Amino acid sequence: MELFTKGNNVKLRSHLDKFLVADDDQETIRQSRKGDTRRAVWTVEQVVDKPNLIRLRSSHGTYLTASNKPLLLGMTGEKVTQTTSLNKLMDWQTQWEPERDGFQVKLKSWCGKWMRANGGTPPWRNSVTHDEPHTSKTKNWLIWDVINVDGSDLETMSDGDDESSVSSPVSGFGSQPGSPVSVG
Numbered sequence: 001m002e003l004f005t006k007g008n009n010v011k012l013r014s015h016l017d018k019f020l021v022a023d024d025d026q027e028t029i030r031q032s033r034k035g036d037t038r039r040a041v042w043t044v045e046q047v048v049d050k051p052n053l054i055r056l057r058s059s060h061g062t063y064l065t066a067s068n069k070p071l072l073l074g075m076t077g078e079k080v081t082q083t084t085s086l087n088k089l090m091d092w093q094t095q096w097e098p099e100r101d102g103f104q105v106k107l108k109s110w111c112g113k114w115m116r117a118n119g120g121t122p123p124w125r126n127s128v129t130h131d132e133p134h135t136s137k138t139k140n141w142l143i144w145d146v147i148n149v150d151g152s153d154l155e156t157m158s159d160g161d162d163e164s165s166v167s168s169p170v171s172g173f174g175s176q177p178g179s180p181v182s183v184g
Contacts, residue, residue, distance in 0.1 A: 003056050004098055005106075008044045011035050014117030015140045020128060022058035022082050025103040029064065030079045030141055031117055031126040040159045041149050055094045058082060059159075063094040066109030066130045071118075104143045114142040116177035 004010065019040040032040065038059040042145040042176035047053040056064040062082035069079045083090055096115070097108040107115040113130040118141065133139045 004044045004146070009041050009151075009154065010044060010056075011040045011147040012042065013145040013147060015115055016033050016119050018117065018126065019064055020064075020117075020144070022060055022062060022064075024060070026060050026062050026082050026084055028131070029082060029128045030126060035147075036157055038154065038159055041154065047095050050095070053097055054097065055086075059098055064095045064096065065090065066096070066111070066113070066115070067110075068092065071127055071129050072123065075117065076119070076134070077131035078113070080128040080130055095176055101143055103145075105145065106142045115144070116141045117144070 007144075013032055013035065014020070017033065018033055019035035020042070021032045021037070021038065021039040022028075022035075023030060023032055029052040034040070034164055041059055041063065042056040043058075045055040045057055046068065047055060057183055058064070060082065062084050065081050065083040067079045068079045069081075071175075072077050086094060092110045095110060095130050099106045099108060109115065111130075116131045116138075117127050118124045118127045118129060133142060
């Protein structure tokens, strides 16, 4: 897919106008309004012998991974996390199949579910899961803008902390207007 070419650096922006970021703990994935940090940049890698699949590597060298861990017990949607290295046991969990949706893209995980940007009140706020849309209303939660990043832009980006207080599951309640809340 021309949106994702090998070695290309991209940022992914959700329907909430937030960027997919890899936290410094090298495990957590979340959404952030600040897209000007290196944590929002993902390097595209093609999967050998599978031209329709890609991997996304963070600035930490970790891979975007569709885990089988639920975000909340009893609810649908499993966590999207970071994996520090590729190994035979988890290799397939780092593979994503991009599907064009107009000028945007949806990313399908190993189990046929779609990467989804969640919003609303904690613990859903800023979380990223892979799930199936339950209604036509939640279909937009699966769509991502792909923004190409060139090398000179990378040099000016900071590694600094961004919105750590906002992403905390205990900070502030109440949903933003138009922000989705998962209904398990």
